[in-house]
Amino acid sequence: MTTAPVQPALTQPIPAGAVSRALAWLPAALEWLGAFFARHWQNVLTALVQIWANKARAILTTLGIIIGVTSTITVVSFVQGFGNYVTDMLRGFGTNMMFVFPWDASDEHHLMLGRVVMNVGDVRACGTRSDKVRRISPLVFNVANIEYGREKLQAVELQGATEQFQPIRKYFVEKGRFFGPMEVEHGAYVCVIGRDIMGLLGADDQIVDDYIYINSLRFKVLGILEEKGEMMGENQDQLVVIPYTTAIKMSPMSQYFLPFIIEATSEADIEECSLEVTRILRERHGLQPGQPNDFRILRQDEFLRDFEKVKIAATASLAGIVGISLIVGGIGVMNIMLVSVTERTREIGLRKSVGARRRDILFQFLTEAVVLASVGGAIGVALGYGICNIASMHPSMVRVDVPIWAVMLGLSFSAGVGILFGIIPAFKAAILHPIDALRYE
Amino acid sequence: MRRTRKRQASRREQRRTATFLQRRTFWHDGQSAMQDTREKLIEFRDLQKIYRVGTELVHALRGVSLTIHQNEYVAIMGPSGSGKSTLMNILGCLDIPTSGSYLLNGTEVSHLSQSALARIRGRQIGFVFQNFELLPRTTALKNVQLPLMYAMLPRRRQRALAALERVGLADRAKHRPNQLSGGQKQRVAIARALAQEPDIILADEPTGNLDSATGNEIMSIFDELYASGQTIIIVTHEPDIAQRCHRIVTLRDGMIASDILSERGRAEAAPEGRPEFAPAVGAGA
Ligand SMILES: Nc1ncnc2c1ncn2[C@@H]1O[C@H](COP(=O)(O)OP(=O)(O)OP(=O)(O)O)[C@@H](O)[C@H]1O
Ligand SMILES: [Mg+2]
Secondary structure, eight states: OOSTTHHHHHHTTSOTTHHHHHTTHHHHHHHHHHHHHHHHHHHHHHHHHHHHHTHHHHHHHHHHHHHHHHHHHHHHHHHHHHHHHHHHHHHHTOTTEEEEEEOOTTSOGGGGTTOOOBOHHHHHHHHHHOTTEEEEEEOEEEEEEEEETTEEEEEEEEEEEOTTHHHHHTOOEEEEOOOOHHHHHHTOSEEEEOHHHHHHTTOOGGGTTOEEEETTEEEEEEEEEOOOOEETTEETTSEEEEEHHHHHHHSGGGGGBOOEEEEESOSTTHHHHHHHHHHHHHHHTTOOTTSOOSEEEEEHHHHHHHHHHHHHHHHHHHHHHHHHHHHHHHHHHHHHHHHHHHHTHHHHHHHHHTTOOHHHHHHHHHHHHHHHHHHHHHHHHHHHHHHHHHHHHSTTSOOOOOOHHHHHHHHHHHHHHHHHHHHHHHHHHHTOOHHHHHHOO | OHHHHHHHHHHHHHHHHHHHHHHHHHHHSOOTTSOOOSOEEEEEEEEEEEEEETTEEEEEEEEEEEEEETTOEEEEEOOTTSSHHHHHHHHTTSSOOSEEEEEETTEEGGGOOHHHHHHHHHHTEEEEOTTOOOOTTSOHHHHHHHHHHHTTOSSHHHHHHHHHHHTTOGGGTTOOGGGSOHHHHHHHHHHHHHHTOOSEEEEESTTTTSOHHHHHHHHHHHHHHHHTTOEEEEEOSOHHHHHHSSEEEEEETTEEEEEEEOHHHHHHSOTTOOGGGSSOTTTTO
């Protein structure tokens, strides 16, 4: 019998009633908690009833806050919306991109005449000697006149690149094909055109395999690029891409100032990649330690970071300016609360005479102010939301989403304004002398 | 905290019933020379209240000494401006005296903090005003619940309904003040004063705004409350009303002019009369 001695040992230390005695305080505590919440809930209810009784006045009072929150939400959302649009664009190019171009920090460009600053050798060296480079392509920028049949286009953007252009720029041919390495090697007179160029030339998809004249040279159209749309007011589809070798033939000077674009193996490697490229170029250009670089590297991620900073600064300053109207709204709330305290002086006296403490009165009036301001804030958020959604429906408008933090900020800010501007009237009510308050006329 | 409060409340309850019994036996066993054994509820010693209006000082109370025991039924009379309301406000802890001592249940009130005073106002004292002072746009029931809410008492609805029942207004619980007659309003106010089961009920001219018939109804309620052991102090101008109480304190110029038993008080008291009720204090002044 092993269980026999265990049983009394288990039951003995807990005599009947011990548990109930140990928990005897529980009902009292619960009752106290209940009463505590009931008391403050009652203060809240009193405040709500008071607001409801003066609905029209409450709305007028909170108009300032409504307008303040509405404009803050709208402005913040618009800035964010545009910002996100641009950021997405930049991300679309890839954040592991670098653009390398000759640049003299000492502002002595004129001395560089005739000097080789960056050439195909540099590009090749970077491409072969750095294992962080996944793709690389020189980029020759030029403008040209284009003719097709009777149509003539002036000053069209012309870019010379390698066959890597497509994956690097994430800009693909939709119709036809892109030029290949052989055509780049030979400097073939072939081109790929943007959608809008095709439109401007009065042509359709049939233009593929047809010929156009660029600066009076005959080029075969190999393909049409997909539509990219506008970015920051610039049409990206008005573009003609040709092999860079051909571009150099068209403007020989550009071979000595050849910028190029690099796609690093990954976003994490971009730092190291840019260091390697710097080392290779400095070595090739024979720069001594201490001498400044004669080129510059622009990194997409840096650009993105800079833009992000600008976006935050713009959001903060605009929100700050509009937020000032919230202060004005808060003063409106304070004004009406002061009136309310004066009007209800006798009521305050009575409440005190039946046992309300100072903090009860304080809480009641503070709640009233905070509820007023918060309701204003909530209406403001709803209006801002509506405005943003309606604006987003316009076809040429970017997508404007109200950020959740802006909603939170709007609500908490208006509640804060309620506390800030409600505390003085509430305090005024709380410290009233019961008899003076009861005698008030 | 909660428990001590509860203990205090139950002690108050015991004391009240005990003194009630004591009083009955005392009056009927004929031992008149014996000291009154009932507990002192209120003790004023040389109470002064001075108001400052601009540079002038108004002496509203100039040295009032007064003792009130459990389950007394006191009327305070006196000409207008004699300091009755001032005295009541100090009694009700709505105001504090300029000098002198006020012991309520043995506690010196003058030194208490604001929140302790609020607690006393909410739990130990029920105040009835001349002009009712009900919250407008608020039902009778909610008005009666108000002190219960601030006192954080449980079962507020039942207590409030019971209090309304005692003043005969159970059927008007959902009415708002503007739907009630003057007498009904005052009864709601009395129910509000009753609801938290206070030690004393103070009424400053409770019938002042009512006609005499309604006034009598109100007084019957006070009579009943007194009969059930409640301590009541009423300020009044009307001698009829004062005669329904047992003790009449008359103020003049901020001092007690007389402090006597009423006819009813004398009738109910021991045949030999009660020494502490003798018209002694300031009778000659
Ligand atoms: N807040 C105050 N400030 C200045 N003086 C006051 C104040 N309250 C009362 N008094 C003065 O104190 C004196 C007593 O006033 P109190 O209100 O106690 O009189 P009362 O006996 O209640 O009179 P009534 O029968 O008219 O109600 C009066 O002279 C009055 O002017
Ligand atoms: Mg008076």
